[in-house]
Amino acid sequence: MDDQKKRQLVEELAGKLRTAKAAYLADYRGLTVEQVNDLRGKLRATGAEYRVVKNTLLRIAAKDTGFECLDAQLAGPTAITIVQDDPVAPAKVLSDYAKGSKVFELRSGALDGKLLSTDDIQALSELPSREVLLARVLGSINAxxxxxxxxxxxxxxSFVQVLAAIQDKKAA
Incomplete structure (x- = not known):
């Protein structure tokens, strides 16, 4: 990859990271192309983007964003999932995929500038979706x-039941 393409990639990643709400890092070694495409499709359905990026380029792109905390986690082959909207749905997809795969491994993540461990991502994935939470709030307001x-x-x-009872009593 020449310098021009690297600069464009860094600018594109930096722009996406500035507006992102969350990012998750994973080790993808051992996945087949078909498995990666399957995972990409599932994540795309949640509004997230899954990419394989060189660590040095990602490190440069993450500067001056809320994702600088991921710097120490960038070692070895890295795939990043960039989340623009709801961070729970992609966390569920990644956690489920990591459970079902022997080679795919979640490494860490960041949410609103805070570093997340794999346990934190697992806990986040167990939360109900945004729609379910909104429905619960509306139900509580409506109750x-x-x-x-x-x-x-x-x-x-009650008044009608009393009248019916009086009528039955008089009829008997």
């Missing part, structure tokens, strides 16, 4: 209103 409507509906229902 008092629903309960109040139920209480208001119970008053006429």
């Amino acid at each position: 008092p209103v629903s309960n109040f409507v139920g209480v208001l509906a119970a008053i006429p229902r």
Whole structure:
């Protein structure tokens, strides 16, 4: 790769890292092209980008971003997953893939400028998705209103039941 292409790659990576919310590093040695493409497709579906990058280029691109903390983790063949949106969904995909593969290994990650260990990534992957959390919040907000409507509906229902009981008593 000539210097011009390296500069372009570093600028592109730096731009993506400046706007990224999270990044995960993995050791991909031993994966076949088909497996890498499968993983890429799964990550692309979550809005993340999976790339194999030289450590020196990634180190230069990560300068002055929230991902400088990954510098010490850049050793050996490195694949980086850059996450622009929800960091939970790609963490789930990577964790599941690492569990199912003997050769793919999550190394570390960064979220909002903080270094994540593999245990942290695993814990992050066990969180519910953003949509589920939003649904839970909306359910919690909606619960008092629903309960109040139920209480208001119970008053006429009770009154009708009392009238029905009186009617049954008079009929008997």
